[in-house]
Amino acid sequence: MRKMKTVAIIGGGVSGLVAGGLLSRNGIRVRLFEANPKLGGCCANTYMGGYTFHDGAQYLAFPGVLVHVFGRLGLDHASLLPIRKIIANQTVTLPNGSVVTFGDGLEVTLSQNGMVKNGPLQKELDLLLKKWAPVFRLFADDILLHPFSMARLATKSWRHLSKFRGTVAGEITRLFSDEAVRAAMAGILLYTGKPPQTTPVTSILGLVAMLCEGFYLPVGGMGKIPEALSQAIKRYGGEIHLNSKVNQIVIKEGRVYGLEIVGQGCVEADAVISTASGMATFNFLLDAGAVPVKLHRKAQKAQLSHKAMVVQFGLSNQIDVSSHSHSILPMMPEQEKVFLPVEDELAWPVYSVPTVTAPEMAPQGGSVVEMFPPTRQSMPADDWTPEQEERITQAAMRALARLHKMEIVVKRTLSPKHFQNQLHLYHGAAYGLSLTSDPRAYFPHQTPISGLYLAGQTTYPGYGVSSAAMSGILAAEAMVMDDR
Numbered sequence: 507m508r509k510m511k512t513v514a515i516i517g518g519g520v521s522g523l524v525a526g527g528l529l530s531r532n533g534i535r536v537r538l539f540e541a542n543p544k545l546g547g548c549c550a551n552t553y554m555g556g557y558t559f560h561d562g563a564q565y566l567a568f569p570g571v572l573v574h575v576f577g578r579l580g581l582d583h584a585s586l587l588p589i590r591k592i593i594a595n596q597t598v599t600l601p602n603g604s605v606v607t608f609g610d611g612l613e614v615t616l617s618q619n620g621m622v623k624n625g626p627l628q629k630e631l632d633l634l635l636k637k638w639a640p641v642f643r644l645f646a647d648d649i650l651l652h653p654f655s656m657a658r659l660a661t662k663s664w665r666h667l668s669k670f671r672g673t674v675a676g677e678i679t680r681l682f683s684d685e686a687v688r689a690a691m692a693g694i695l696l697y698t699g700k701p702p703q704t705t706p707v708t709s710i711l712g713l714v715a716m717l718c719e720g721f722y723l724p725v726g727g728m729g730k731i732p733e734a735l736s737q738a739i740k741r742y743g744g745e746i747h748l749n750s751k752v753n754q755i756v757i758k759e760g761r762v763y764g765l766e767i768v769g770q771g772c773v774e775a776d777a778v779i780s781t782a783s784g785m786a787t788f789n790f791l792l793d794a795g796a797v798p799v800k801l802h803r804k805a806q807k808a809q810l811s812h813k814a815m816v817v818q819f820g821l822s823n824q825i826d827v828s829s830h831s832h833s834i835l836p837m838m839p840e841q842e843k844v845f846l847p848v849e850d851e852l853a854w855p856v857y858s859v860p861t862v863t864a865p866e867m868a869p870q871g872g873s874v875v876e877m878f879p880p881t882r883q884s885m886p887a888d889d890w891t892p893e894q895e896e897r898i899t900q901a902a903m904r905a906l907a908r909l910h911k912m913e914i915v916v917k918r919t920l921s922p923k924h925f926q927n928q929l930h931l932y933h934g935a936a937y938g939l940s941l942t943s944d945p946r947a948y949f950p951h952q953t954p955i956s957g958l959y960l961a962g963q964t965t966y967p968g969y970g971v972s973s974a975a976m977s978g979i980l981a982a983e984a985m986v987m988d989d990r
């Protein structure tokens with residue numbers, strides 16, 4: 507007999523949908539509570555005036571991990587989620603006039619004044635992959651699919667341990683001879699929110715993932731991923747409650763008793779999976795007295811990721827670009843400058859044009875541009891005002907208008923305050939934990955509080971759509987094991 511008959515899930519992002527899908531498939535009654543009026547969390551779409559905008563995630567990395575998740579839920583990935591490979595990945599423009607374009611796989615080109623000057627680039631790329639592709643495959647095909655343990659990591663990756671020392675800047679300098687190529691390679695990894703000089707070398711796997719396996723975009727945008735994943739919970743009879751914000755996890759006699767939902771009272775459950783971050787779960791959703799000292803300390807001291815800002819435009823014209831992502835960057839030693847907050851001029855524009863890969867995201871003949879201006883990291887998310895948001899939106903518009911013809915039909919600005927208040931990200935931190943944290947900083951799927959489990963991007967295997975989805979499998983499995 508199962509002890510757990512009803513499981514309540516906090517959050518309807520990819521991790522909650524996956525955990526709920528797997529538990530429903532195992533015959534457990536699932537009740538999922540999502541604060542927002544729609545599913546998907548940071549991987550949803552928003553539709554405005556015929557344009558599709560991303561609420562957070564821009565592209566899919568580690569597609570094999572997501573395919574594995576679909577399989578575990580009994581869903582047919584190919585029919586439920588048509589995806590396209592991004593075959594024109596990036597164009598990086600540098601102050602010395604060089605342009606580096608990343609096409610499909612190893613199609614990387616360096617040009618100066620319109621002349622291709624690849625030199626030893628292809629050989630250098632081969633060396634990068636010779637060294638790092640085996641590590642990437644080990645992570646993508648094995649490490650990310652299993653619960654984390656240092657022992658497992660050491661056993662599986664002992665051959666590679668010597669590679670894991672140093673920084674991205676050091677490794678890129680060793681591998682590439684041209685300073686423009688170095689800047690472009692390092693630029694691909696600036697999404698970590700840190701310059702290459704302080705980013706651990708293991709982050710280079712983000713670049714290797716793009717070169718080896720590619721990045722992808724579902725037809726219709728990233729929001730199609732949670733839409734497809736929600737099929738499992740629906741098919742196996744789970745309940746989804748939207749507009750249902752949980753304000754407390756109720757503990758009685760040392761174990762989970764249920765959830766207190768705003769305006770709905772207490773809902774009883776035999777167990778709870780929280781996909782609100784580890785920090786929000788232990789700092790906000792539980793009474794301090796119920797949280798074991800070690801976890802309390804971990805949640806208080808967690809190193810948070812950067813806060814993000816996104817400015818989005820729906821254009822009636824087709825923007826004159828051929829790549830999915832674009833950036834104008836300083837040379838690698840100066841890339842710290844990319845993070846300097848915008849006053850009125852945006853010196854280093856970084857933006858993507860998802861309609862290059864998914865034209866259906868705009869009405870015919872139009873396009874969508876999503877821009878990522880830097881933000882003042884020391885400013886609390888609460889302090890953002892509509893005036894400050896508008897000032898940055900205007901700076902983003904001016905920067906883009908200097909580069910492209912822009913016939914703007916709709917615009918949308920997502921500040922750290924939006925990410926905190928609408929998407930419930932802890933202090934507005936885009937990825938929850940800092941991307942330079944090691945796996946031990948992540949929160950456990952199985953907590954010391956009886957009946958309480960965690961999933962989501964602050965649990966292993968961490969941030970990113972595929973990894974967060976996989977964390978839902980690992981949390982549900984931990985719960986099912988305990989139930990036997």
Ligand SMILES: Cc1cc2nc3c(=O)[nH]c(=O)nc-3n(C[C@H](O)[C@H](O)[C@H](O)COP(=O)(O)OP(=O)(O)OC[C@H]3O[C@@H](n4cnc5c(N)ncnc54)[C@H](O)[C@@H]3O)c2cc1C
Pocket residue numbers: 516517518519520521522539540541542545546547548549561562563564565566567750751752753781782814816925928929930936937961962963964968969970971972974975
């Ligand atoms: C700006 C930005 C850009 C990104 N870009 C990429 C990218 O290009 N590629 C990539 O792979 N990843 C990207 N990510 C990360 C990726 O989106 C996330 O790692 C992933 O979507 C997290 O899924 P999740 O289920 O863990 O959490 P979320 O998506 O945050 O889902 C959690 C859900 O729980 C709900 N919730 C929280 N608290 C409560 C509560 N108390 N009661 C009820 N509901 C609650 C929230 O409303 C939310 O819907 C990006 C993220 C951001 C913010």
